[in-house]
Amino acid sequence: MDLTIFFQQLINGVSLGSLYGLVAIGYTMVYGILRLINFAHGDLLMFAAYVAIYGITLFTLPWYISFPVAILATGLMGILLDRVAYRPLRDAPRISLLISAIGASFLLENLAVVFIGGVPKGFPRPAMFDQVIVFLGLHLQVLTIYTPLVTLILLFGLLYIVFKTKVGKAMRAASKDFETTRLMGINLDRIIAVTFLLGSILAAAGGIMWAMKYPQVNPFMGIFPGIKAFVAAVLGGIGNIVGAVIGGFVLGLGEVLIVAFVPEMAQYRDAFAFVILILVLLFRPTGIMGEPITN
Amino acid sequence: MNIKKQNVWLNVAALVALFLILFLFENYGSKYQIRILNNMGIFITLAVSYNLVNGFCGVLNLGPNAFVAIGAYASALLTMTPAEKQLNFIIEPLIWPLSVIQVPFLVSLLAAGALATVFAYLISFPVFRVRGDYLAIVTLGFGEVVRVFCNALQSITNGPLGLKGLADHTNLWWTWGVAVLTVILVARLINSSWGRAMKAIREDETAARAMGIDPYRHLLLGFLVSAFFSGVAGGLLAHLITTISPTLFTFFLTFNLLIMIVVGGLGSTSGAVIGAALFAWGGEALRIVERPMDLGIFTIPGIPGMRMVVFSLILMIVIIFARRGVMGRKELNWNWLLRASRQ
Numbered sequence: 001m002d003l004t005i006f007f008q009q010l011i012n013g014v015s016l017g018s019l020y021g022l023v024a025i026g027y028t029m030v031y032g033i034l035r036l037i038n039f040a041h042g043d044l045l046m047f048a049a050y051v052a053i054y055g056i057t058l059f060t061l062p063w064y065i066s067f068p069v070a071i072l073a074t075g076l077m078g079i080l081l082d083r084v085a086y087r088p089l090r091d092a093p094r095i096s097l098l099i100s101a102i103g104a105s106f107l108l109e110n111l112a113v114v115f116i117g118g119v120p121k122g123f124p125r126p127a128m129f130d131q132v133i134v135f136l137g138l139h140l141q142v143l144t145i146y147t148p149l150v151t152l153i154l155l156f157g158l159l160y161i162v163f164k165t166k167v168g169k170a171m172r173a174a175s176k177d178f179e180t181t182r183l184m185g186i187n188l189d190r191i192i193a194v195t196f197l198l199g200s201i202l203a204a205a206g207g208i209m210w211a212m213k214y215p216q217v218n219p220f221m222g223i224f225p226g227i228k229a230f231v232a233a234v235l236g237g238i239g240n241i242v243g244a245v246i247g248g249f250v251l252g253l254g255e256v257l258i259v260a261f262v263p264e265m266a267q268y269r270d271a272f273a274f275v276i277l278i279l280v281l282l283f284r285p286t287g288i289m290g291e292p293i294t295n
Numbered sequence: 296m297n298i299k300k301q302n303v304w305l306n307v308a309a310l311v312a313l314f315l316i317l318f319l320f321e322n323y324g325s326k327y328q329i330r331i332l333n334n335m336g337i338f339i340t341l342a343v344s345y346n347l348v349n350g351f352c353g354v355l356n357l358g359p360n361a362f363v364a365i366g367a368y369a370s371a372l373l374t375m376t377p378a379e380k381q382l383n384f385i386i387e388p389l390i391w392p393l394s395v396i397q398v399p400f401l402v403s404l405l406a407a408g409a410l411a412t413v414f415a416y417l418i419s420f421p422v423f424r425v426r427g428d429y430l431a432i433v434t435l436g437f438g439e440v441v442r443v444f445c446n447a448l449q450s451i452t453n454g455p456l457g458l459k460g461l462a463d464h465t466n467l468w469w470t471w472g473v474a475v476l477t478v479i480l481v482a483r484l485i486n487s488s489w490g491r492a493m494k495a496i497r498e499d500e501t502a503a504r505a506m507g508i509d510p511y512r513h514l515l516l517g518f519l520v521s522a523f524f525s526g527v528a529g530g531l532l533a534h535l536i537t538t539i540s541p542t543l544f545t546f547f548l549t550f551n552l553l554i555m556i557v558v559g560g561l562g563s564t565s566g567a568v569i570g571a572a573l574f575a576w577g578g579e580a581l582r583i584v585e586r587p588m589d590l591g592i593f594t595i596p597g598i599p600g601m602r603m604v605v606f607s608l609i610l611m612i613v614i615i616f617a618r619r620g621v622m623g624r625k626e627l628n629w630n631w632l633l634r635a636s637r638q
Contacts, residue, residue: 037428088615094427095355099557100614102357106550107607113600219600227439230432271443274436278421281429 004137009260010253015144017252018151019213021245022206023229024236025158026078026199032175032239033195035094039101040081042226043108044200045207048074049123049217050116052208056124063126071204078200079193087189112219120218123211147209154202155245162241167194175239224270228255231273235280237287246288251276298630305629310475317467329467331579333535336470337528338571340477342555343564344524347481349553350562350624351490352517353497354426357549358418358434361441362522364544365414366407366529368445371458371539372396373403383458387449400464404473404530411526412519414441419515426500438546445541457540458533465535473531477524482564484520493517497562551578554610558620566622581605 023045030038048070055066085104089097129143162168170191173181182188210225211217228251236247251273259266280287320332341359348356372380372393380389388394398406418437422430445452452458484490492513495503500510533539551574559570584601613620625631 031428035428037432085611085615092618095349095353095561096614096618098355098428098431099553100611102550102553103607103610103614106603107611110600110603110607114598114604118599227432227435231436234429234432267447268443271440274433274440277436278433281425281433282421285425285429 005260008138008140009256011138011140011144013253013256014249015147015213015252016256017232017249018148018245019206019210019225019248020229020232020252021248022151022154022202022209023225024232024244024248025155025241026203027230028233028236028238028241028244029171029195029199031233033171033178033192034086034097036086036097036101037230038081038086038199039098039226040085040105040108041199041203042222042224042229043105044074044078044081044203044222045210045225046112046217046219046222047077047108048204048207049211049221050112050121052211053121053123053217067208070208071201074204074207075197075201078196078203081200082192082196087192109219109223116219118219120216123215123217125212125215129212143209143212147213150205150209151245154205155241158198158202158241161198167191171195228273231277234277235287237289240287240289243287243289250288302629313471313475317471321467331575332467333465333470335572335575336467336474337531337535338552338555338575339474339568340470340524340528340531341552342559342567342571342574343474343477343481344521344528345552346556346559346561346564346567347484347517348521349556350560350567351485351497352493352514353562354514355428355431356422356434356518356521357431357546357553358436358438358441359521359525359552360544360546360548361434361438362411362415362525363529363532363548364441364445364541365411366526367533367539367544368452368458368529369410369526370400370403370407370530371461371533372451373398373406374400374462374464374534375458375460379460383456383460384450384453386454386456389453390450393451400462400469400534404527407530408523408526411522411529415519415522416515419518422518423511423514435546435549438544438549442541442544445544452541455541457538457543459538461534461537461539463534463537465531470531470535473524473527478564478568481520481524484516485564489513489516494562551606554606556620557610558613560620560622560624562624563620563622563626565627566620566625569621578602 023041026041026044027038030036030041051070051073052063052066055061055069056063059066061069081104085100086097089100125143129141129146131142133140133142133145162171170181170186171194173184173186174188174191178188181191206225206229207222210221229248232247232251233244234247235250236243236245254276255269255272258272259269265272317332320328324332341363345356345359348354372389373396375383376397377395380394383389384394418434422433422437425433446455448454485493492503492508495506495508496510496513504510529544532543536543555570555574556567557570558573559568560566581602584605585597585599587597
């Protein structure tokens with residue numbers, strides 16, 4: 001394989017990986033506090049993509065208004081999800097919470113089928129993301145370069161909130177010890193709502209970029225990115241925000257490079273993430289950045 | 296007459312009544328009714344065996360679709376005639392020993408169950424190293440991996456084309472016979488010391504371990520028994536609908552099973568039976584919401600997907616507001632029924 005193709009694939013992998021990373025942050029934050037896999041998290045990608053499409057086609061908004069609106073709407077959707085599906089079950093057994101999450105995921109997907117229809121819609125990609133630049137012999141779509149940049153900007157924004165603000169301090173406290181945080185007089189429901197808001201905003205950004213990368217949107221588009229992002233979160237060390245992004249990069253790079261080097265493996269592509277998951281759980285359950293388990 | 300003897304007689308009487316009803320439907324029922332009853336029998340087998348892991352062992356397994364798929368393919372490949380196999384496998388021929396073997400239906404069902412059990416044993420090592428949400432996602436992953444392999448291993452599964460033209464061996468006697476057998480065996484397992492140990496693990500694994508119970512062995516037994524019956528049910532399903540393809544065995548199947556056992560009551564075998572029966576009947580009845588409705592003045596067009604919205608809502612409402620489902624952890628038994636009827 002010559003070097004240009006290798007670098008081309010490397011950049012594709014980084015781009016895909018940063019998308020996984022963006023979505024993985026939402027999983028890792030919610031898991032850190034509620035110890036819950038938010039199965040409906042992937043479906044927020046779909047929600048954001050549809051809102052963005054309708055903003056552009058139905059209301060003829062320019063993309064720079066439609067995208068933020070979609071991101072905000074998805075953030076509110078995340079809060080609503082917590083309020084309806086998870087908050088009533090705070091003191092219930094964990095298995096109930098998970099089942100509720102699965103139900104919420106199917107509900108979102110099928111509401112989309114009912115209201116929009118199952119036929120995939122094309123995503124009207126704004127022209128400015130269509131350009132291709134040639135750099136050192138590499139043909140790069142600008143979107144492929146923007147994706148990791150946006151991810152890094154959002155990551156630093158999030159890290160600022162989590163480590164430098166009061167809300168962030170409360171979030172970190174809640175993920176360390178839920179009960180004690182409550183005893184300290186912190187309104188946990190509010191903190192959890194903020195967590196869902198932030199996670200959903202990142203998922204929305206990921207969803208819109210995903211829809212521009214594979215310019216087709218359907219009600220079930222969020223399932224696979226969702227599951228893979230969760231694997232990325234586990235790989236990076238669940239509960240660790242930077243780890244989630246690193247896990248995303250590793251997973252995205254691995255997936256792209258394996259398919260590039262061994263094309264026969266292409267049909268097993270979707271199984272790759274699960275093999276990684278099983279290996280991580282067998283040999284290093286705390287992930288790359290995780291701390292050793294202590295009781 | 297002592298109570299134990301009385302219960303045995305009542306059980307026998309109920310079974311005779313059940314098979315009498317089936318006999319009547321077999322001979323006088325419409326095709327539609329027979330299909331619903333067949334589905335009901337298979338769903339009961341699936342739900343009762345699924346509930347053994349989710350309800351009694353208390354771990355959330357999200358991969359029963361994998362075992363159903365394995366059972367369906369195994370049994371289908373074993374009953375098809377070599378000529379049919381050649382007709383089906385156009386793109387890549389079927390690998391050697393499978394291409395010539397043909398066995399009776401019963402043997403194929405047993406093989407389907409056995410193969411599903413073997414796979415369950417193989418994945419039990421990564422699965423039972425973890426608990427809770429991780430276990431859920433690992434089993435979910437296994438379900439997806441099996442589906443990916445069904446698509447990719449063309450020389451065994453015929454890939455996305457699937458297998459067509461299977462003989463329709465499955466009838467009411469098969470589906471309900473297996474269902475009754477499953478209920479009896481699972482109920483006996485649950486009432487044995489193994490079953491009590493499983494419940495102890497469900498309530499508090501650390502405490503159970505302190506009592507000298509080995510969680511791995513008990514969870515594994517539940518998992519293997521569950522996989523066996525799921526595999527057999529897969530074989531029945533394949534020979535009921537006579538066409539199988541990987542799309543049949545997605546996570547959607549697991550979701551349906553989850554609705555059945557949650558509505559019936561996690562941790563109740565009779566609940567699982569009730570849930571499965573309700574689902575088989577209600578699922579058909581709910582098709583109304585997707586059909587166009589003619590209201591005389593105007594017609595409401597059919598809304599595809601509406602049925603799934605209703606299912607998801609039912610699941611969420613039950614889990615949020617009525618977590619115990621219909622039966623909770625109680626079982627239907629004759630003493631209770633007789634007392635209720637006397638009042």
